[in-house]
Amino acid sequence: MTIIIFGAASAIAQATIRLWAKQGHDLYLVDRNEDSLKIVADDAIARGAHSAHTTVADLTHTDNHPALLNEAIETTGSIDIAFIAYGTLGDQKAGEERFAVAQQELLTNCVSVLSLLTELANYFEKKGSGTIAAISSVAGDRGRKSNYIYGTAKGALTIFLQGLRHRLAHTDVHVLTIKPGFVDTPMTKEFKKGLLWAKPDQIAQGIIRAIDKKKRTVYLPFFWKYIMCIIRAIPEPIFLKLPL
């Protein structure tokens, strides 16, 4: 299979790429840092990937998306799976003080992703089959004071994916919404880790399984499904009093 990965140097993407590499797939890796991208590509080849093409791109430049995708299709011939794994965990406080910061967060974690998804959906719709998998977050399930800017971006992404799934329901295109909970990655290095924290490897295995089983939405690890079910069910008057 040919798999395109956006944000290939992110921790969850790397762990997923390793599993795909072991299965001998053709990989098309996109990320913004050339050095990191080469490190990830070499690793994939050494672990058994059939090929690992690299493209350096800043994905917040949405104007470049059509050309980027065209080049990928031309290079690979055809794409079977598209996996969107990039994102940033911005500074909530800074975003509250200056909207420009929040806007940048929304561009990275939401607007640019929606642009990519639009291009991908059009490609796969024409092709009639394939998989679009994107990493959203449990943070998008309910707004809360500690990270509602990130939550807004991910919440919008979740809704967009839902809509896309509906739109493509008549085809064989599989749209997967991935909602990880707390994951121990460089993105979350400032956090104190507790029992609920998962390793990127666990998340990666869950992603591959969800793609294979054509799931629509997957919480990773699974228990977040129940945690978020409860969080969503808390009546707002009570929720407003919680220190979440």
Add this chain to the structure above:
Amino acid sequence: MTYQSWGQYPSVKQDVTHLYWRTDAFPDAQSILPFGQGRSYGDVNLNDGGTIVSTAHLNHLISFDPSTGILSCEAGVTLGDILKVIVPQGWFIPVSPGTKFVSVGGAIANDVHGKNHHRAGTFGRYVQEFELLRSDNSRTTCSPTQNTDLFSATIGGLGLTGVITRATIQLKKIHSPYLNAETLKIGSLDEFWQVSLESDKTHEYTVGWIDTSVRGKKLGRGLFMRANWAEDTTRDITDTYREPRITMPINAPNWMINVPVIKAFNVAYYHKQITKHTTTQQHYDPFFYPLDIVQYWNRFYGSRGFQSYQCVVPVEGGLEVIRTMLDTIHRSGLASPLTVLKLFGDIPSPGIMSFPAPGVNLLLDFPNVGRKLTDLLLELDRITAEANGKVNPAKDAHLTPEYFAQFYPQYKEFSQYIDPRISSSFWRRVTKNL
């Protein structure tokens, strides 16, 4: 991930930082020590009052050529991770310690050895090249032909010469993931000696386990394991290793591992084999890494931790020295659940500070019971020193500067290669007032 040493002793206060990519700059802190997987036992991997820089994220392979068995990878990659990739393609780690959960950087920095020391020497001999990142942000490629002084200082250099970012290793060809393994029941130290000398000629991997519960004529009885790689390829080369099946979730109570329990365990382990000689075809994983089955087996010793004692003494008179040591341990009233004896070969180690040397190698583990153990370890040091032997820094938490200087007189030559911003608890301890 906790940033302790494997012996859970001593306990220290240190900051932790990470290298996320091998292209990252040298960390910005006053006193730094590279930290791999925390599998060294004592304090060589600790930096009390300073900062350790974890290489856990440097876990990428760089290249692997299945036709030549040459592997390049980052320093934080573990041997277990490498095995998953190379064994199905017919290759193995040339020299492997008793756990696969060590990093490549750690294996180089401690110039580790294994059950094939008599045939293969140390891990450092198979390192073709590595890159060293120093505090001036220089990156030096070191090999047996390039920057040879830094090369031999870094192999066995205990992480003090810089941060190893990547390395290239020559692997060993295998035809099957299985070994033809034999276990021989040994009745005495003399018999151990004899079997060991014979087996080293016929077998690639040899190691002895000693039952320390007995004295007198039976002293030194135990089990002797030897193996060669299976040549037949009928079994599936892709049989990979199993993940740890059991996890020790928390520290056991300190009283759990006590002298009667250790002695009973020794007797039981000795008698687990009834026949004099067994032969089996064994997968490499349980053969090389029996303890890896239990994740965090070190927690059995409780929160007080444990201390290891590993020494090598010259072959001549070596047997008597080992006898004296085992007797000394008996008289001290302490006991070791895991006692390993092996003859090292005479293949030279490439590192200036490498531990392995020709002779008899003895390894003991003791629950960290305090004063009584400190006295015993000092007594063992005295015996080792008298025999012109030395103690392994990678397992040490007790050596005095005097004995260290005696065991490693080359430390002065080595010192000139130490990075000015790198230090460790071990190094400060053993060079205090020297």
